[in-house]
Amino acid sequence: MKFSVFQGSRQGPRPYNQDRLAYAYTKDAILLVLADGMGGHRHGEIAAHMAVKMLTEAFQQSSNEKLRNPSDFLHAQIMRIHERIESVRIAKELLEGPRTTIVAVIVQHEYLYAAHVGDSRLYHFREKQILHKTEDHSIVEKLRRQGQLDEKSMRTHPERNKIYNCIGGNKAPEIELTHKHELWDGDTLMLCTDGVWGALPDEKITQILLSGYVNQTVPKLLDAAETSAGKDGDNMSAIALQWGEGKQNNKHAVSTATMPLGSTTTIMMDPAAGLESTIQLSQGEPAPAFSDDDIESAIAEIQAAINKGKKPSPN
Template sequence: MKFTIFQNSRQGPRPYNQDRLAYSYSKDALLLVVADGMGGYRHGEVAAQLAVTTMTDAFQRLALPALANPAKFLTDHIQQVHDMIDQITQEREMLEAPRTTIVAAIVQRGILYCAHAGDSRLYHFRDGHLLYRTEDHSVVQSLYNRGMIDKSDMSTHPYRHKVYSCLGGDVPPKITLSDRQELLEGDTVLLCTDGVWGAISDDQIKHMLNGPSISDNVTILLDEAEAVSQERGDNMSAIGLQWGDKLHSNLAVSTITMPLGATTTIMNPITRPDHPASLDLSDDDIERTIAEIQQALRKSKRV
């Protein structure tokens, strides 16, 4: 495999960042995952961190060097994140469960697999054209599908950021597995949270990602989203993937010489809050909580 990848996250006007994102790759497979901890519920950052940690840990164990069933890997482990959140909620007797959206993708043998729950999105572009975009699990999308509102109403509707499926909710999540997509040399894939697409239209995203450098393109995209969202915005996070090495970039990754049993995982650095004492859980508490849950699940052979 040859690809160029870039990820970043901005805190925006929120007091702290509840988004988490990461990618991991082996010789023959690549995982990308973005999770948006839901700010209307306590400890959304716990749920989001648990999501990316669980997905990347499982990938590192199973993609040696390829996954037996990429689609099943995505749906099984996204469901597992939900179950783990449910477990922590009960064990800690929390008043409400931490919640997060998730969008995750696997690229293996030139095929793109994607699954999501909530309104974090995946976009697939080719030659400046949008080939595919995931459909949000949102109230507004549901209203539009039923013909109750027009497309022009979706971006301004008061319920535009309300989702009906997430990890950690009161009901099992709706996990949508997208149709497989073939990747060709030069294709671009974007995974992002609603802080990005809520500020920038799909048409603008398409144009911003059409430049030669994926790192520059994603940086421009986040700069613009941040500028639009100076006062009333959300955290903004994105992973951009340029498939192949059409431009012979110095930043391109080649897995040709990787050992069969090796994996590489890159977690995006977390934006630290200015006043961490104001949060119920510190970053160390989050990491410790996740480690405890994963250890308990390994003992019960659920991981």
């Protein structure tokens, strides 16, 4: 496999960043995952952290063999994440369960499989056009499908930020699958939160993202979204992947031709610090298990970030 991939995040005017994102790859498959913790509910950032960490862990553990059905894998793992979040709510005696959106993609042997819950999106571009875009699980998208709103009205509707489907909460998520379809050389994929697509129309997103290599265009896209949204903006995160031989002049391109079978590379982004961490596992080496200590550590880190962002009270 040959591809170029880049991820980035902006805090925007919010006091802290609730988005979490990562990508991982083996010799034969790639995982992209992005989650947007729901700020209208308590501890949304914990749910987003758990979603990304648990899904990348499951992908790492499956690296010794080809996934028989990537769609089934994504569905099962997202449901597992939901159940784990609920168990954390009970164990920590939280008044309200942490909640998050998720969008995840697996590319295996030149075919794409995807799943999403909520309003974080997948875009699939081909030849400067949007070939496929996921449909948001939002109030305004439901009204559009019913013919009660057009796309222009959706952008200013008072309930445009409300979603009816998420991971966490008191009911199981409705996981929507984008079933198998082929990637062509030169195709581009992007996962992004509503902070990006809510600030820019699809035409502008397409224009910026496809104007060069993703390591150059994703930062430009995030800059444009942040400028457009201004003081009303949200956290803004995106992962983009350019597929195939056509982009291999890019020095950031990845080839998995020499990777040993069973090994994985995972790059996780810490939006609060603006840094990436890399996990490399050799053939047969077990993936680090997601533990209660991970949850406690995440809570402590996020609480520190929240406290750091708070303005001191006037004397």
